[in-house]
Amino acid sequence: MTGIIEIDHLSKQYGSGTKALSDVSLTINEGEIIALLGPNGAGKTTLISIICGLVVPTGGTVRVGGHDIRTDWRAARRMIGLVPQEIALEPFEKVINSVRFTRGLYGEGPDDAYIEQVLRSLALWDKRDAATKELSGGMKRRVLIAKALAHRPKVLFLDEPTAGVDVALRREMWQVVEQLRRDGVTIILTTHYLEEAEEMADRVGVINHGQLLLVKPTAELMDEFGKKTLTIELDEPLPEIPAALADRDLSLTEGGKALRYDYDTRAERTGIARLLGDLAAHGITVRDVSTRQSNLEEVFMTLVTETQDEVTA
Amino acid sequence: MNMGVNWPGIWAIFHHEMMRFFRTIMQSLLSPVLSTMLYFVVFGAAIGGRIQSVEGVAYGAFIVPGLMMLTVLQQAVSNASFGIYFPKFSGTIYEYLVSPVGWIEVTLGFVGAAAAKAMLIAMMILLTSFFFVDLHILHPFWMLGFLFLTSVGFSLLGFIIGLWAKSFEQLQLVPMMVIMPLVFLGGAFYSANMLPPFWEAVAKLNPVLYLISGFRWAFFGMADVPVGVSLLAVGVMIAICLGIIRWIFATGWRLRE
Numbered sequence: 001m002t003g004i005i006e007i008d009h010l011s012k013q014y015g016s017g018t019k020a021l022s023d024v025s026l027t028i029n030e031g032e033i034i035a036l037l038g039p040n041g042a043g044k045t046t047l048i049s050i051i052c053g054l055v056v057p058t059g060g061t062v063r064v065g066g067h068d069i070r071t072d073w074r075a076a077r078r079m080i081g082l083v084p085q086e087i088a089l090e091p092f093e094k095v096i097n098s099v100r101f102t103r104g105l106y107g108e109g110p111d112d113a114y115i116e117q118v119l120r121s122l123a124l125w126d127k128r129d130a131a132t133k134e135l136s137g138g139m140k141r142r143v144l145i146a147k148a149l150a151h152r153p154k155v156l157f158l159d160e161p162t163a164g165v166d167v168a169l170r171r172e173m174w175q176v177v178e179q180l181r182r183d184g185v186t187i188i189l190t191t192h193y194l195e196e197a198e199e200m201a202d203r204v205g206v207i208n209h210g211q212l213l214l215v216k217p218t219a220e221l222m223d224e225f226g227k228k229t230l231t232i233e234l235d236e237p238l239p240e241i242p243a244a245l246a247d248r249d250l251s252l253t254e255g256g257k258a259l260r261y262d263y264d265t266r267a268e269r270t271g272i273a274r275l276l277g278d279l280a281a282h283g284i285t286v287r288d289v290s291t292r293q294s295n296l297e298e299v300f301m302t303l304v305t306e307t308q309d310e311v312t313a
Numbered sequence: 314m315n316m317g318v319n320w321p322g323i324w325a326i327f328h329h330e331m332m333r334f335f336r337t338i339m340q341s342l343l344s345p346v347l348s349t350m351l352y353f354v355v356f357g358a359a360i361g362g363r364i365q366s367v368e369g370v371a372y373g374a375f376i377v378p379g380l381m382m383l384t385v386l387q388q389a390v391s392n393a394s395f396g397i398y399f400p401k402f403s404g405t406i407y408e409y410l411v412s413p414v415g416w417i418e419v420t421l422g423f424v425g426a427a428a429a430k431a432m433l434i435a436m437m438i439l440l441t442s443f444f445f446v447d448l449h450i451l452h453p454f455w456m457l458g459f460l461f462l463t464s465v466g467f468s469l470l471g472f473i474i475g476l477w478a479k480s481f482e483q484l485q486l487v488p489m490m491v492i493m494p495l496v497f498l499g500g501a502f503y504s505a506n507m508l509p510p511f512w513e514a515v516a517k518l519n520p521v522l523y524l525i526s527g528f529r530w531a532f533f534g535m536a537d538v539p540v541g542v543s544l545l546a547v548g549v550m551i552a553i554c555l556g557i558i559r560w561i562f563a564t565g566w567r568l569r570e
Binding site: 052053054055056073074075077078080082084086087088089090091092097100101102103104105106107108109147 | 319320321322324325326328329332336399400403404405407408409410411412413414415565569
């Protein structure tokens with residue numbers, strides 16, 4: 001299957017000698033949401049900027065919908081919408097005119113019915129005649145999304161869509177993305193909020209030092225790298241962990257009323273059955289058990305540390 | 314899908330720039346008209362009363378082409394330079410760089426709008442001058458042709474200044490330090506023939522002199538330099554500016570930095 005975006009051995013080295021991207025290859029499928037994760041300066045924005053035409057690569061190719069971004073750039077760019085990281089809007093321009101303008105730039109004739117639909121879906125219709133400088137930060141970001149959608153792109157890039165945005169607004173942004181997914185738009189988002197990738201993305205790509213370390217379905221990544229925590233609620237509080245269980249990775253929490261057990265889902269044996277058996281053998285009554293999976297943040301840290309170890313080894 | 318020139322893209326930029334002009338229509342048109350009236354009062358009535366005529370043309374009428382050129386040059390440069398500098402300043406320049414518009418579309422949109430505004434204002438000045446002086450235009454089509462070419466040439470120059478500028482100070486600097494002296498020394502208010510021979514030779518190094526001369530020829534049939542040379546001067550200027558703009562977009566200098 002060919003993807004809607006095919007990135008092949010892409011590299012970027014700046015004049016100063018800084019290698020922003022080295023030999024990145026990735027195929028993005030139509031209709032999926034892929035999150036590019038990585039710390040600041042990892043190369044996420046460089047990758048997006050190359051695909052969108054803001055930065056010229058030093059090596060490799062990118063095809064969008066089969067169109068090469070260098071030789072067939074007009075056709076490639078018509079398929080793409082970009083929501084930049086920084087909020088950049090003309091302060092005195094009306095919201096609706098700003099969206100119409102972007103549509104025109106992409107070579108499309110006027111379509112006010114479609115623009116109304118976009119503005120309504122982003123809860124901006126009531127603000128259509130407001131100057132962009134009058135809008136709140138969240139609204140401005142939605143205007144940027146509306147502009148990026150003005151020409152019905154097949155692919156939408158969201159560069160750090162929720163950077164510096166409060167929790168409520170972040171949730172709101174996720175809903176917008178979910179709606180776009182239902183409309184069949186392929187979405188590539190960069191983020192360093194791992195929660196965001198976990199919440200929205202079908203696949204996660206991890207970038208660090210300009211290299212794509214891995215790309216995996218989000219759930220698989222969580223399974224593979226995920227540590228789980230088992231919390232065992234006890235009937236009677238324990239003053240300390242019984243000596244017979246001291247060699248287990250156990251800790252007492254909630255003032256002795258619960259036991260915490262960390263285990264690795266990748267391990268052949270999780271040791272849960274044995275632990276529960278041993279607890280019963282020592283006359284410790286279990287009231288309830290619950291598990292919690294570590295979030296992508298922990299997964300990510302594990303991954304980055306592992307690769308750094310490999311590099312130094 | 315039209316894979317050639319992106320006409321809706323050009324129109325979007327042109328329209329967007331013209332809307333800014335119409336949002337401030339009063340100050341856009343009123344201030345040049347007011348300053349022109351002041352020029353007529355000072356140069357036409359006060360000084361012109363003593364000069365009488367230049368090569369058979371009443372002084373008040375003689376300065377009309379120069380006044381129009383002065384305004385066209387100022388307006389073309391400031392409109393085009395501000396037009397492209399503002400998106401760089403506000404960060405919206407990214408839109409032009411990621412959308413399917415190339416250097417031709419961006420240049421046509423911005424320069425077309427700046428030239429159109431400059432021409433509109435010049436025509437307002439011409440209309441105003443009819444109230445002050447007795448004016449007959451000998452070659453109206455040539456007059457419009459020169460007006461058009463000069464507007465385009467200096468809008469291209471302004472566009473380059475806007476691409477180059479990194480601050481509002483730089484944006485103001487070139488028009489102040491370069492354009493104004495060139496216009497005043499380019500024979501806006503006098504004929505180069507009125508200068509001593511040495512200064513006449515120096516004045517002829519000034520490209521603006523050729524534009525004003527050609528423009529004045531279209532009005533009165535008299536010129537400091539042959540009309541063909543004036544046309545060539547504006548043609549060369551347009552070609553050089555287009556070359557520079559193409560280079561800027563190809564390399565991304567001050568655009569993708």
